[in-house]
Amino acid sequence: MSHGILVVCTANVCRSPVMEAMLAQLLDPTRFEVASAGVMAPRGTPIDPESAAQLRARNVPVPERTARQLKRDLVTAADLVLTATRAHRADVLDLDPRALRRTFTLVEFAALCTQVEATDFAGLVAAAATERSRGPRDVDLIDPIGQPTEVHAEVAARIETAVRTIAEVLGRLEG
Known part of the structure; x- marks a missing residue:
């Protein structure tokens, strides 16, 4: 079973693509499907050149994609939503208030997932929400x-630190 992770920022050209x-x-990729969107995405706009350069500097493939607008169906389909800021988290919850227990800022979730005990993905997200x-x-x-x-x-360094923590924890989970 694949778990959907949605990452969100403002325009979907800097932070969320990174x-x-x-x-x-x-x-x-057989366990996790990652997608991104922006709360005010200029559709069709490619990743910001500076953000792309930060990915290349870290030997991370630059996605060949364009900005996508955040919509309710993306939120409802995601098992975990990670945002760049608390304001973006509020934007997500405006679209789907039921997403509260599975929506966090990236930095928040990175910290919480190391503080809780869980053996599977759903348990980790639920435990993080309670803490x-x-x-x-x-x-x-x-x-x-x-x-x-x-x-x-x-910004890329802060994202990288949080992402590495999250990936390490998710990699240890069952199924």
Whole structure:
């Protein structure tokens, strides 16, 4: 059984494509399907060149995709939704309030998944949801669009740290 992970940011050209590409590289594609979308995506726009450069610098394949608008059906189909910021999490919940227990910021979920015990994916997501109040407070990834290369590098490094943690935990789970 494949678990759907949806990653979300504003335009789906910087943070969420980087999260998507890094997760897809580290997770078993037979067990996890990773997709991304933006709450205000300029459809048809490719990944930001600076974000693509950050992926190449880390030997992560740059996705050949364009920005996609976040829609309710994407949220309802996902087993786990990871967002760039708390505001994006709120946008997700505006589309589907029932997604609360499976929607986290990327940084928040990375911290929570190391603090809880679970043997399977559903158990991990449920346990993380129950411990949400014990998660970190600084969970927002700043938007690097239009910012200098150094800002893109800082955001990509923070994403990489969180993604590696999540991938390590997910890789240990059963089925």
